[in-house]
Amino acid sequence: MSWYQRNKWWMVRVMRLPVDVFVFATLAFFLIRLLPGDPVSVALATINQPKTPELEHNLRIQMGLDGSVWDQLLRFWGNLLHGSLGTSLDTHLPVTREVLDRLPATIEIIMLGLGGAFVVTMVLGFLYIRFANEGLRRFIRLTTGFATSVPVFVVAIFGILVFYVILGWLPAPLGRVASGQSLPLVTGFPLLDEVLTGNFADLGQTLLRYVLPVGAMILTYTPNLLTQFVGGLDRELAQTATRFQVAAGASRQWIYFSVMRRSVSSVVVIFGLFFGSLIGGAVTIESLFGFGGLGQLGIRAVSTADFPTLQGFMIIIVVFCLVMFVAVDLVNMWLDPRRRPGVSSEES
């Protein structure tokens, strides 16, 4: 097999991404325009000025809503090719910059929360198959009973109540660092920036302030991932493959590893799906802890009826979700080569 043939599976998948992005952006364009209601009139309602036809016309041009739908689409496509999604009505900055400036901080907290949940899931899953202790197994099953997305901000509020209001162990939920200080800006990822600039005092502070939001995310999302994992483990344990491994005398470590590896792909899929829903969850967490990331931008855009920002905001977030889906697919194809495109198992 040539190099190309061996590596075709992931290249094909990665190449599809730009197409997906383009199709989605177009879909979002139509979706937004198909909604009942007119963004221009919503925006007019928020502006305290006499409503003249001129004002309305100007607004329409600023929003890119003038002309026929096809004109708009052509203009939208043209801008998209230049990487431009319009200008914010509120700050008059390019929407892409507005969103991209805030995205790293949001992604950082999501990765910490979701990554933590993933690690906890793996550990509990291993304990689940390693030890026959009924109490432990029942505890793990019980945890999966809570598998529901109790809103993450509700969990965080209980955390604040206990650890800040009552016990006073953790700092107030008012930003990433103590008030009055500002964050260095290198890559946009706060923790990374603090490491890069050698600002270790701030790093400690930030880490301390991350305990509650990240803990709330782990608490909220672990049961969901664990449900998938334990379900997969139960299923794989009952499989003939596992029985045969035992019967043929494979080593214990290998059996544990093999069972976990075969069960993990559904967890990875859920991980990818949650990544998306967690951007939503992060919006609430950010607003609760005063972190000011994407959440702040979205709320501001709604309150000022900032149409271009809303449109760009959604498209960029979904592009990140699509990237995440590609990553999930690639990880799963790597874990299980049968999922690679063009592989079909021979019928016996």
Add this chain to the structure above:
Amino acid sequence: MAETHVSAVLLPRARAARTHFPWGGAAAAFLPLIVIVLVAVLAPLIAPHDPEKTVADTRLAPSGEFWFGTDSVGMDVFSRVVFGARIAVRFGITVAVCATAIGILVGTFIGLSERSRGIQSALGGALNRVSDYIVAIPDIILAIVVVGIMGASDLSLLIAIVLTLVQAPIKLTRMEVLRVRNEAYLEAAELGGESRARAAFVHVIPNSIGPAMRNMPLIFGNCVIILASLGFIGVGVNAPTPEWGYMISSGLSDLMLGEWWETVFPAVFVFLSVLGIAYSSRAIPRVWPRIAAAFSTPSKKRKNLA
């Protein structure tokens, strides 16, 4: 028999159906849902005060008169929390019914048009792709955008939430339809002279709506979550309406000062109702076959030839 036993036992959730009618199990499964709906329906009877009026001093701690205390404008937190259930249930039921109905219809259409030819197939394929992309939009983000464009109103909230939550029943129904399409009984129906349309309505749809129907309580729960999250970030139901998420966020600054009741009680209610609904949505499918079996027994006797 041996094989069935092994799989039945190794998979912990598959259990042997009991023969007697499971009143206890059914009641336990439905209880959380029933309690929530009852609180919502009977809210005017339960709540001692008007939820949207100032009835006392601001920020009173919980007492005999005001069980959950009063908030920053002197409204009774208990009454507001109880009426909050009303908003949640009203939205939840509307969304669950709409999303499931639409989802089943669209899902069946997509499932049946796959592998067929012509315009129907193209349309079904396009719908399927669109639904794939909408799944990629985080639910709260989609709601924010819809509300931002349409302006804040109950209708825009409803559209936003249905748009995100309808995707699950679409996918579930489609999967089932694709499975049912391959079942041998459809061939048998064709050989028995049944027309395609009749087979679709008599065999395909009844055999494929199960997962979507079982998903309904889950949609209810998710709707409560999204509604509360939107209220919390200030994009949801308008101000004085007693909505849990909004109540939580408006009490936050007081929470930091130790006046916890305004935030914590609605949070507890969100927590309990979401958990309760999740419990029901998991427990109902488990008891459902037994309930169905218990009800189908008489018809079995009636149809007997002997």
Add this chain to the structure above:
Amino acid sequence: MAIDRMSVCYVTDDGTVPAVSDVSFRLSTSERLAIVGESGSGKSTLALALAGLLPRHVAEISCESARIGGRPVDLRADKSVIPRRREGVSMIFQDAMTSLDPVASISHQFRTVLKAGSGLGRAEARRAALNWTEKVGIHEPERVLRLRPYELSGGMRQRVMIALALCSAPKALIADEPTSALDASVSRKVMDLVLGLTQELGTALIMITHDVDLAREYTDRTLVLYRGEVQDLCATAELMSPERSSYTQALMRCVPRLGDHALDVLPTLTTSSLPVLETVP
């Protein structure tokens, strides 16, 4: 191998369900035993219990005494979630595709078995794996070892499975319906291979099957199970003799045979002489 009065009960929510009761048999080196029965007769359960594949939360096993390779063993199921292997007993299953780890390469699967079993090093394990793949009649063993199960044909998978089961040199090999998914002519080839290898290694063979013809062709003795109880244990050649139990006789009559086209009616298992067969539990 000697088993005395072994019983297996499945543990369910509603109490235990007996699956196999009071089975006793002896098996000497290189002997071949067939366990014949219809579906639901408990033959697969018996096999799983013998191989130690029923964890304690699934089944209760009781046994008066059991010896494998002269040493007494405790047949009771292991407590861990993944059952522990019964020393000296290997097992192969009907479907090779689902039996092999779908995502690990063949060489890896050999290595895990060989390392655990005989503590071989990496290079030695590889040599042994090559040796074994050749032994089961696979050409180009080098290439096949690099592949994963889904890249093999059905016949190759079956061979790999047999090699994997035998490469730890077990004292007994249990074959659970090894060929019922295969066509008559292919299944003969597979059975010939299994037979040849077990004879060569001096491994006892226990074959679970519902195919009486196959049993007659490849085994010395037959144990007939019906609803978890032993109906007969005799030399396979004597299955047709009139001294056998009424169930065995009825079962033997049911097997359609070439030349039956001369008959008007096939003999059937009449429900009057036996407990009802067609009941769904």
Add this chain to the structure above:
Amino acid sequence: MSQEAFTLRLAGVRKDFGHRRRRITAVQPIELEVRSDSRLGVIGESGSGKSTLARMIVGLEKPTAGTIEFNGRPVVDWLSSRTGRLEYRRRVQYVAQDTSSSFDPRQTLFEAVATPLRFLCGVTDPHEVRSRLRRIADELALDPAMFGRRPHQLSGGQRQRFSLARALVVEPRLLICDEVVSALDVSVQGTVLNLIKSYVSRHGMGLVFVAHGLPAVSFISSELIVMKRGAVVERGNVAEVLAAPSHPYTRELLSAYSGPDPVSLEAAR
């Protein structure tokens, strides 16, 4: 009861699966004739195209080339109109191997068996439906009380007998059986085979019996075709083929069943 004669003729029928690059010929061009008194056995290993052949005859698959004619009229033609389809289905019925999914789990067996009667024979009078069902239950030795059950409440053998009832209730002229006993236990196989054989000979109807087990086929049919990789490698009278097989594959098949047969059937009784 009509004893009308029929002829089913396959001329150059071929079936391919897949598209351009991965095209597999499931059935090589085949010539075949089935008459109202034929009892044709089709035998071959899995993947030999025997099931595809059966499915083409009933019209569940369309042949890639060649024609299948029933009473001189192409099957495609029969199936193109509603009335033609109903008439063809009334004459040619099919029973498949799969017993677990051949009945809609939501319907009682009564409804399942009555449906073809309603649609194909136009029997709508509930009284008449009942009497026809009782008659078929009688003929296939089914307990009429079981009509009230749902498919999952039956064992595999019982379900297969009900699929037979569903196919035979319309009194077809030709019955196609596709591996009807291969999923059943030996003890139940005999029952089903006997039912088919006795019913077919009693009603003087045609039978195409597809299976991979030589004994079952040789018991039930009078003529035999052997298929391998989509091609017919041997055909003829059952007794003749068994006595003197000409193709090596047939010999191989036969040898698989000629293990030591120490006691004759008479002695076993």
